[in-house]
Amino acid sequence: MQGTRHQGIPFAGAPLAGAPFAGAGRSLAAGLALGLLLALPEAAQARAPDPAKVVGATECAECHKEETETWKKTRHYKTFKELPRNKEARKIGKALGLRRVRSEGLCLTCHFSSKTEDNGKTKPIAGISCESCHSPAKDWVKRHSKYSGKKKETETPEEAKQRWIDAEAAGMIRPSMIYTLTKNCYGCHIVPEEKLVNKGGHPAGSPFELVRWSQGEIRHNTWHNSGKENRPLSPERLRLFYAVGVAVELESALRALSKATEKDRFAVTMAKRVQIARLRARRLARATKDPDLVKIARAASAARLTLAEAKSLAGIADLVAKAAQAFAEKHDGSKLAAIDRFLPDNKQHKGKTRTPGS
Numbered sequence: 001m002q003g004t005r006h007q008g009i010p011f012a013g014a015p016l017a018g019a020p021f022a023g024a025g026r027s028l029a030a031g032l033a034l035g036l037l038l039a040l041p042e043a044a045q046a047r048a049p050d051p052a053k054v055v056g057a058t059e060c061a062e063c064h065k066e067e068t069e070t071w072k073k074t075r076h077y078k079t080f081k082e083l084p085r086n087k088e089a090r091k092i093g094k095a096l097g098l099r100r101v102r103s104e105g106l107c108l109t110c111h112f113s114s115k116t117e118d119n120g121k122t123k124p125i126a127g128i129s130c131e132s133c134h135s136p137a138k139d140w141v142k143r144h145s146k147y148s149g150k151k152k153e154t155e156t157p158e159e160a161k162q163r164w165i166d167a168e169a170a171g172m173i174r175p176s177m178i179y180t181l182t183k184n185c186y187g188c189h190i191v192p193e194e195k196l197v198n199k200g201g202h203p204a205g206s207p208f209e210l211v212r213w214s215q216g217e218i219r220h221n222t223w224h225n226s227g228k229e230n231r232p233l234s235p236e237r238l239r240l241f242y243a244v245g246v247a248v249e250l251e252s253a254l255r256a257l258s259k260a261t262e263k264d265r266f267a268v269t270m271a272k273r274v275q276i277a278r279l280r281a282r283r284l285a286r287a288t289k290d291p292d293l294v295k296i297a298r299a300a301s302a303a304r305l306t307l308a309e310a311k312s313l314a315g316i317a318d319l320v321a322k323a324a325q326a327f328a329e330k331h332d333g334s335k336l337a338a339i340d341r342f343l344p345d346n347k348q349h350k351g352k353t354r355t356p357g358s
């Protein structure tokens, strides 16, 4: 996984002023001290969208044809049919004493989208779908699409502005909300479920990096150009995606580690993720000198990666989150050319980017 691949990269460079960087370069498994077994509440839960507010991808497809065709080529779509037949899934289920994957709340949270039908019954309707990323749409779907009851050409700029304010207030996650979008990916992709990992043998998160993972099979920038092309991210936006991705990786791994209760695969993997992400955050901070990135790197450098530090780790995660949001809101990417050298090249994108019409 990504972790092991980057672990060997030596971090040559002066430490940031005042930021003691404990443990750089040391083996993490060895560096993770055995902490006290903490009596913590429930493990960090992935956010399960409210099925009563899900309308379903079929409704989005009425207008968003190209985006829907792209989605249908992704793992997110295919997992709906494939997971219940997957041998590995049955093994995980068995280890946890579960019977049917598709009806298990725990697996549903991340692998499927559920909807409450008019008769009051809730059932899985798809894999990871539009509303897993843009949020359940019942309260915003009509509002975002109707040009305030006018036509595209006759809606005034003020009305359009108000329409988007309303859609966002009703929960819509828009492409402009990079931090929130990314946090959502990580809610599933870090797999913040200790028991699922340690006892069930589930992968301890994906080797996720936002640019690589969003610009391959996932990319569906076909709307604002009427399906003419699946537009790549602009150079400015790529920088933001990369930096916000590193910050949210750090935040999510710190949070997951803060909820760990035993020194096993889950805690060890999350500690490794923190270690790698904070190296990257430090590189970004030094290259850009951006005050929020510097804040993130400093806070993370001070984190002691032991189970006994749960409370302080959660505090550091909060700090990282706040600075990451501030960073995402402040920048349009134009002043961040220093990030370009860290960007992965197109060949590293995960999966095949779909061409519209194919």
Ligand code: HEC
Binding pocket: 055, 056, 057, 059, 060, 061, 062, 063, 064, 130, 131, 134, 137, 141, 144, 145, 146, 160, 173, 174, 175, 176, 223
């Ligand atoms: C009745 C047609 C219609 C339906 C149904 C519809 N949309 Fe849209 N959608 C639109 C229109 C029109 C726009 C562009 C509005 C604009 O640019 O001002 C849009 C824009 C968007 C955007 C881009 C927003 C932005 O900030 O640029 C997203 C994301 C989106 N829709 C997601 C969805 C999802 C998810 C669903 C299903 C839950 C859905 N839409 C259902 C018509 C629709």
Ligand code: HEC
Binding pocket: 046, 086, 088, 089, 090, 092, 093, 096, 098, 101, 104, 106, 107, 108, 109, 110, 111, 187, 188, 189, 190, 191, 192, 193, 196, 200, 202, 203, 205, 206, 207
């Ligand atoms: C917190 C989110 C989350 C939960 C809960 C979850 N998974 Fe997963 N699962 C993932 C992610 C993310 C991946 C992709 C991992 C990767 O990138 O390799 C995955 C991958 C898998 C895979 C490998 C898929 C493949 O195609 O090879 C199996 C099998 C699996 N999960 C089964 C389960 C089962 C069974 C449950 C319920 C007991 C479950 N998962 C619950 C997030 C989750």
Ligand code: HEC
Binding pocket: 057, 060, 061, 064, 067, 068, 069, 071, 076, 128, 129, 130, 131, 132, 133, 134, 175, 176, 181, 214, 218, 220, 221, 222, 223, 224, 225, 233
């Ligand atoms: C894995 C998460 C994910 C899923 C699933 C997803 N989207 Fe998106 N969507 C995004 C992200 C991230 C962006 C912004 C990408 C960017 O800015 O380049 C986006 C952008 C969009 C846009 C704006 C495109 C443009 O031309 O600028 C629309 C419209 C949209 N999504 C609709 C949908 C619809 C409809 C579905 C379901 C068929 C869907 N999305 C499924 C994450 C997702």
Ligand code: HEC
Binding pocket: 075, 076, 079, 083, 109, 110, 111, 128, 132, 133, 181, 182, 184, 185, 186, 187, 188, 189, 210, 213, 214, 216, 217, 218, 350, 351
């Ligand atoms: C609701 C949970 C959830 C959300 C949100 C989510 N994913 Fe996923 N994603 C999964 C699961 C589960 C899998 C594995 C499915 C399988 O293989 O069975 C997966 C698989 C993928 C894959 C395919 C990986 C491979 O090995 O081929 C990519 C790429 C991906 N996700 C990117 C993203 C991006 C980018 C975002 C955010 C914009 C995102 N995902 C949001 C749950 C999620």
